[in-house]
Amino acid sequence: MASLLAESSPDFWMALGRLHPLILHFPIALAVIAALVECWRMLQRRTGISPITVPLIQFAAVASLLAVGSGWVFASYQYGDDGGDTLFFHRWIGVASTVLLCVLALWGWKCRALDAQRVVSAAHARRPSLYFRGSLFVTAIAVGLAGHLGGDLVYGEGFFLNALLGGKGGTEQSQSTTAIEVARSTPLSPTEAEFVEKVLPILSARCFECHGPNKQKGGLRLDSRAWLFAADEGEWVVVPEHPEESALLERVLMERDDPDAMPPKGDALTQAETDAIRGWIAAGAAYPATVDANSHAPAGGSATGISSSALTALGYASTIGVVPPIDEKIRVRAVGAAEALAKRGVLVQPLAAGSPLYDINASRVEPPLTDGDAALLHDAAPLIAHLNLANTALSDAMLIRIGQLPLVERLRLDHTMVGDAGVQALGVLPNLESVNLVSTQVTTALRAWLQSQPKLKRVYVWQSNITDEDAKTLALDARIEVISGDLPLAKPSTPLLPPNPIPTPPPAPVPPAATP
Secondary structure, X not given: OOOXXXXXXXXXXXXXXXXXXXXXXXXXXXXXXXXXHHHHHHHOOOOOOOOOHHHHHHHHHHHHHHHHHHHHHHHHHHOOOOOHHHHHHHHHHHXXXXXXXXXXXXXXXXXXXXXXXXXXXXXXXXXXXXXXXXXXXXXXXXXXXXXXXXXXXXXXXXXXXXXXXXXXXXOHHHHHHHHHHHHHOOOOOHHHXXXXXXXXXXXXXXXXXXXXXXXXXXXXXXXXXXXXXOOOHHHOOOOOOOHHHOHXXXXXXXXXXXXXXXXXXXXXXXXXXXXXXXXXXXXXXXXXXXXXXXXOOOOOOOOOOXXXXXXXXXXXXXXXXXXXXXXXHXXXXXXXXXXXXXXXXXEEEEOOOOOOOEEEEOOOOOOOOOHHHHHHHHHHHHHEEEEEOOOXXXXXXHHHHHOOOOOOOEEXXXXXXXXXXXXXXXXXOOOOOXXXXXXXXXXXXXXXXXXXXXXXXXXXXXXXXXXXXXXXXHOOOOOOEEEOOOOOOOOOOOOOOOOOOOOOOOOOOOOOOOOO
């Protein structure tokens, strides 16, 4: 939380970092102007470097050094260690541009000094000036690219290009509305329904702009449960059932003149809005799986802007092996996590020949999986169809961290310490057909969760806190079979045939009597 929540006392380094947006415009403008000057000079077929170019580059080099330093500090406060690929490329392209500007500043100064002393003739000056101009054009492009990536960090990925290529900028709010409508159209538990109706619109309107799929200030992302609880439990900004310990509520309750108050722009949340968030956290922070981490469909995702799990919930991925559109980065991460699980000793195999989905069996891993392995299961979750976590050291906290399982059909949690809170945290699993909860800590409080699963057919609850009588109340939905004891043995439909008689061996032949 150190990178997310600033200290209340004055912070010189934070103030220095926040100068970055002011400083960075100078090297961009100066480098581009210098490149344009040399381009014009080249069109006029003039040799040598323009007298104005070198001072421009020298000022740009100094400004870029300040921009890189302040930017590095700014990113450490604003994004921590989780700024994503955009921050990585923005940072290192900026560093490379600074190095190039410093080299060009020294190079240009030397060329101007030689030209002033008339050491080289015009004929011999043409080649150095050509190399210098080529390097300057490359540097200007690199500086511009770094600035473009910085714009993506501030305003969201594709902020400029989307508007240029298709006018797609500014649709985040409408896509959030689509995700809410999809969530409302699928079966939800009472607590999930309350979240969708009261809390999700607040997060969508006031939080997703800075903590959504396109931008994650402070490394925080709120547009899905999987991302919200992806960090270690001690770093969660929402602590289920403990609103007084939740940094999210703390930040929205701060005075507006506090630099750490959220949201940073616009009016503070109303009393009704903060009460809704407090009540949601106190009730366990339910977050349905149909509100997906990709609800804003980045490149490679759904062309409709609807999340992959939402498409699943609507029936577009009901066939085994058919995967809804998924962001390439998430798919690559899922494949990498599956490979890491295999190295851990987990049995990982394709669901069928040629299928991109996984059948993952961790029931025989030694030592058993623990909460420390939840991150790998969380990353692999988008491609898991069958998941067996029986006999693992599974806990409710681990199950919460695993998060969404949008394509899972069979789930085994038997012989673990998992209870109601962990199972309910999974939300609606659109394709779930069977779940094994034998020898777990679940109770009849699971009734609403079971009935919210659209395709659930069979539930095993033997040796749990659910008795045979309780099981009858859970099976009010005729489509769900709740099994609370041993399955009865099948009875033959036809009478058994009598056993075949054991054949009696023929008597031994009597030897003929001897002839006298």
